[in-house]
Every structure is written in C-alpha cells, then in structure tokens.
Amino acid sequence: MLTPVVDDDGAPFWEYAARGELRVQACADCGEPRFPPRPCCPHCRSFASEWRLMSGKGRVWSYVVPHPPLLPEYAAQAPYNVIVVELAEAPRIRLVGNLVSEADAPLDGVAPERVRIGARVQAVFSSAGLPQWVLERP
Amino acid sequence: MAGLKDATAIVGIGQTPFAKHLPEDERTLACRAVLAALDDAGIAPGEVDALASYTMEETDEVQLAKAVGFGDLTFFSKVGYGGGGSCATVAHLAAAIATGQATVGVAWRSRKRGSGPRPWKNTSAQLPTPAQWTRPFGLLRPADEIGMLTRRYMHEYGATRDHLFNVALACRNRANQNPAAIMYDRPLTREMYMTSRWISEPLCLFDNCLETDGALACVVVSAARARDCPQRPAYIHSAAQGLPAQHHGMVNYWNDDPLTGPAWTAARHLWKHADLSPQDVDVAQIYDAFTPLIPLSLEGYGFCGRGEGGAFTEGGALEIGGRLPLNTGGGGLSEAYVHGFNLINEGVRQLRGTSTAQVPGAATCLVTAGEGVPTSALLLRS
Numbered sequence: 001m002l003t004p005v006v007d008d009d010g011a012p013f014w015e016y017a018a019r020g021e022l023r024v025q026a027c028a029d030c031g032e033p034r035f036p037p038r039p040c041c042p043h044c045r046s047f048a049s050e051w052r053l054m055s056g057k058g059r060v061w062s063y064v065v066p067h068p069p070l071l072p073e074y075a076a077q078a079p080y081n082v083i084v085v086e087l088a089e090a091p092r093i094r095l096v097g098n099l100v101s102e103a104d105a106p107l108d109g110v111a112p113e114r115v116r117i118g119a120r121v122q123a124v125f126s127s128a129g130l131p132q133w134v135l136e137r138p
Numbered sequence: 139m140a141g142l143k144d145a146t147a148i149v150g151i152g153q154t155p156f157a158k159h160l161p162e163d164e165r166t167l168a169c170r171a172v173l174a175a176l177d178d179a180g181i182a183p184g185e186v187d188a189l190a191s192y193t194m195e196e197t198d199e200v201q202l203a204k205a206v207g208f209g210d211l212t213f214f215s216k217v218g219y220g221g222g223g224s225c226a227t228v229a230h231l232a233a234a235i236a237t238g239q240a241t242v243g244v245a246w247r248s249r250k251r252g253s254g255p256r257p258w259k260n261t262s263a264q265l266p267t268p269a270q271w272t273r274p275f276g277l278l279r280p281a282d283e284i285g286m287l288t289r290r291y292m293h294e295y296g297a298t299r300d301h302l303f304n305v306a307l308a309c310r311n312r313a314n315q316n317p318a319a320i321m322y323d324r325p326l327t328r329e330m331y332m333t334s335r336w337i338s339e340p341l342c343l344f345d346n347c348l349e350t351d352g353a354l355a356c357v358v359v360s361a362a363r364a365r366d367c368p369q370r371p372a373y374i375h376s377a378a379q380g381l382p383a384q385h386h387g388m389v390n391y392w393n394d395d396p397l398t399g400p401a402w403t404a405a406r407h408l409w410k411h412a413d414l415s416p417q418d419v420d421v422a423q424i425y426d427a428f429t430p431l432i433p434l435s436l437e438g439y440g441f442c443g444r445g446e447g448g449a450f451t452e453g454g455a456l457e458i459g460g461r462l463p464l465n466t467g468g469g470g471l472s473e474a475y476v477h478g479f480n481l482i483n484e485g486v487r488q489l490r491g492t493s494t495a496q497v498p499g500a501a502t503c504l505v506t507a508g509e510g511v512p513t514s515a516l517l518l519r520s
Binding site: 001002003004005006007010014035036042061062063064065066067070071074077079080082084092093094095096097098107117130 | 268269270271272273274275276277278279281282285286287289290293335336337338339340341384386389391392394396
C-alpha cells in the first residue's frame with residue numbers, strides 16, 4: 001500500500017495521526033483553519049500556525065468506487081470506497097479517506113450501499129497512522 | 139488584451155495518424171506534425187521564430203529546431219498542467235506575435251500514451267508530495283479524482299448518467315464521421331454505455347478518454363501575414379488562462395466551492411475581451427478527458443446556469459444541428475486523446491469549412507483546455 005510522502009508543511013498532521021489525534025492546521029493569528037497545510041495563511045498572510053484538535057466527527061461529502069486497473073495492492077481490494085469527509089467543526093475542511101468497518105479493516109469491508117453522501121462518520125486510526133472513518137451508526 | 143483581439147490567426151494545422159500504437163517515437167511524430175502544419179500554412183521552416191508547447195512535452199525546443207531546420211528562435215514557452223495548457227500554447231504565440239517578439243509561431247504536442255506506460259502502474263510516480271492527502275487512500279487515477287467531483291455534482295444538481303452518456307454519444311457520433319478518429323468505425327449505443335465496466339463509479343469505461351499515440355501542430359502568424367497564406371485564417375479573437383483562487387487541481391475538494399473550476403476564471407477573462415458572447419458560438423471544442431468535464435465547462439463558459447450543465451445535454455443539444463455542436467472531430471473521448479490539441483485543429487477546420495462533421499456556416503468556435511486543472515481557452519473566428 002502507498003504510504004504518505006510527507007513534506008515539512010504536512011508532517012505535523014501525520015505525527016498527530018500516528019498518536020491517534022486528528023488535528024488540522026489553523027492560523028494562530030486570525031484563526032482560519034486551512035487544508036492542505038501550507039506555510040502562510042491565505043486570509044491574513046500570517047506565518048504563525050497552530051494544530052487544532054478535531055472531534056473526528058464529519059459527514060460524507062462525496063465518494064467513488066474505483067475498479068481495476070489499479071496498483072496491485074489496491075486492485076486486490078477493489079472495488080473499494082474512497083470518501084471525502086467534511087469535518088463537523090470546520091465544514092470546508094474536507095479530508096480524503098476510506099469508510100471501513102473498524103480500524104485496519106480492508107478497504108472493501110463496508111457494503112457499497114451503506115456509503116452515501118451525508119452519512120455521519122467518525123475518525124479512527126489505522127496502525128500505520130492513517131486516519132480512517134467508520135459510520136457513526138453502523 | 140485589446141491588442142490581442144483578431145491580431146493573429148492560425149494559418150496552418152498538421153497531424154500524424156492517431157492509433158493505439160504508432161511505431162515512430164515522440165520526437166519523430168512531433169517533426170512530422172510540425173512540418174505538416176508549416177506545409178499547410180505555406181511557410182518554410184526557416185521562418186519559424188517562436189515555439190510553444192506543454193511542460194509535459196518530451197520533445198524539447200532544441201531537438202525540434204535542429205531536426206526540422208528552424209531559423210533563430212526569439213520566443214519559446216511551455217505551459218504547465220497537462221491538458222490545461224493546450225489553448226495557452228496558441229495564446230502565448232499570439233501574444234508574442236502581437237507584441238512583436240516573433241513573427242511565425244508553432245505550437246505542438248506529441249504523445250505516446252496509447253503504447254506507453256500507464257502512470258498508475260508505477261508506484262513511485264504515484265506519490266508526488268501533494269498526493270500524501272489522497273493516494274494512500276486509493277484515490278489513484280485522474281478518473282478517481284474526477285469521479286469524486288462527479289458524484290457530488292450529481293448529488294447537488296440531479297445530473298444523471300444519461301447526461302454523461304449524451305456527451306459520450308455526441309463525441310462518438312462525430313468520430314463516426316471522421317476517418318482519422320480512432321473510434322471512426324465503432325458506434326456507441328446507450329445499452330453499451332450503461333452495461334460497460336466501471337472504471338471509478340460513477341464513471342464507466344465510456345466516460346474516459348482514449349489512450350492514444352499521435353502528434354499535432356499549428357502555425358500562428360499576424361493577421362496581416364495571414365491574409366497571404368493559402369488557407370482561410372482562423373483568427374484568434376480572444377484567449378485566456380484560468381487558475382482560480384484556492385484552486386487545488388483535480389482534487390479541488392479543498393476549495394470553498396469545489397464545483398466551480400478553472401473554466402469559470404478563464405471564461406470571465408475570455409468573454410471580457412471578446413465582441414462575442416456564448417450565444418454567438420456556432421460550434422464548441424470542449425476538453426473532454428472525462429464526460430463530466432463537459433457539463434461543468436458548459437456552466438463555467440456561460441452556456442447555461444450553474445447546475446444546468448447536465449440538462450443542457452438533453453434533446454440532442456450537443457449533436458450537429460443542436461444548440462451547441464460539440465467536439466466535431468470526436469474529441470478526446472472518441473477521436474484521440476492528445477492533451478486536447480486535436481480540439482484546436484478541429485476548431486480551425488470548422489472555420490475553414492473542412493470538418494468531416496461541418497457545422498453549416500460556422501464562423502465562431504470556442505476551444506477549451508482541460509477543466510479541473512489550471513486551464514486555458516481560445517475563441518476563434520473566421
């Protein structure tokens with residue numbers, strides 16, 4: 001499976017995720033959250049940032065179901081879901097992820113008809129430190 | 139921009155055959171397309187002093203200039219973002235010629251994606267740094283990235299797979315009239331579309347462009363010079379690039395408004411500097427790497443309101459005789475996928491009256507580059 005190739009701006013996100021925390025970058029001056037992480041706030045141009053703890057609650061904004069041809073380890077689990085989650089506390093922060101039955105479960109473990117736009121989800125973390133998502137009401 | 143309006147014209151077009159596999163390499167194909175375009179323009183290679191292509195073009199200016207015997211070059215430009223750069227190559231030449239930096243410009247694209255490697259088979263190529271937010275989760279290919287936006291678009295506006303089929307069908311019907319098209323002899327039916335295999339739900343096989351080997355080129359000169367060329371000029375009436383605020387490429391999910399793409403930005407500039415409006419467009423060549431890019435672009439370029447792009451495709455609107463005949467050579471979906479350069483040359487053919495699916499009396503043509511990435515557009519007139 002592909003693992004994130006981390007850059008300086010993104011590193012804190014992955015460090016927190018490895019500890020089981022979902023945090024997003026926000027401006028330490030004007031408070032605007034931003035994603036993906038970057039050096040400067042596009043609202044107030046401040047270079048000061050903080051990493052704000054999120055509840056991990058969100059809703060499915062959209063999803064796709066990829067089929068082969070795919071990289072081998074993904075093809076082995078296809079068709080699987082990929083979702084975009086809109087965070088409850090910051091609706092314009094949207095994270096790409098997978099809807100799984102539990103942390104570390106395979107990517108095709110949730111029946112496709114259970115995946116729908118608007119479904120409430122909760123963040124969990126894989127042992128590899130990737131945020132994943134489970135249905136709030138499975 | 140007032141200085142660009144109708145100041146230059148495309149006077150030559152050239153292309154190689156299109157196929158899943160061509161035996162010659164990209165550099166050779168580039169030379170053939172460029173020489174064909176110059177021959178069409180009636181201009182000797184030694185007169186060329188400006189070049190423009192895509193950053194993804196593997197044949198560089200030095201190789202091309204030496205191989206075909208150009209003169210001294212005083213302008214060369216490469217535009218980024220894959221298919222978003224197609225129209226900008228011509229726009230850069232037009233700007234260079236209109237401002238006196240050069241006199242004869244050639245834009246080109248040579249590509250072997252039909253027989254070449256597929257990026258998603260190469261793990262390391264899958265992980266440019268921004269992909270840390272998407273690829274580990276199995277969002278691997280452009281079809282997956284655009285499929286995500288498509289699902290949301292369908293959810294918000296009620297667009298359907300039938301609307302996407304209307305796009306695929308219009309392109310295929312035109313390809314069936316074009317002997318140069320890869321899908322010339324392959325009609326498409328609704329049954330075939332609805333039962334085809336998924337690539338990334340909600341996108342099926344026929345929502346995706348072709349994988350093609352081939353090269354194309356065109357020649358740009360001043361309007362004054364164009365009048366002495368053998369072919370009827372296709373005047374560059376307006377041109378624009380577009381990279382909207384907070385845009386994120388094909389994974390535009392991080393934009394406040396992910397469904398307004400670069401087409402909206404390019405369109406505002408394009409129309410602002412034109413004497414024409416969307417109602418004046420006789421025929422359109424709209425970038426179609428994926429069928430949903432058409433309804434999104436129809437909205438962005440102002441042919442219909444927000445969310446109305448799906449419904450716009452109904453009733454044969456995109457067919458010959460419809461409200462906006464689309465991709466009359468077959469487009470990326472059914473003629474050839476060469477990062478959209480075939481759309482430029484087809485636009486020129488329409489204005490010359492020589493298309494294999496000619497729109498009677500076509501005098502204006504919109505050509506667009508890839509929506510979903512920093513893009514560009516041309517408004518051509520005869």
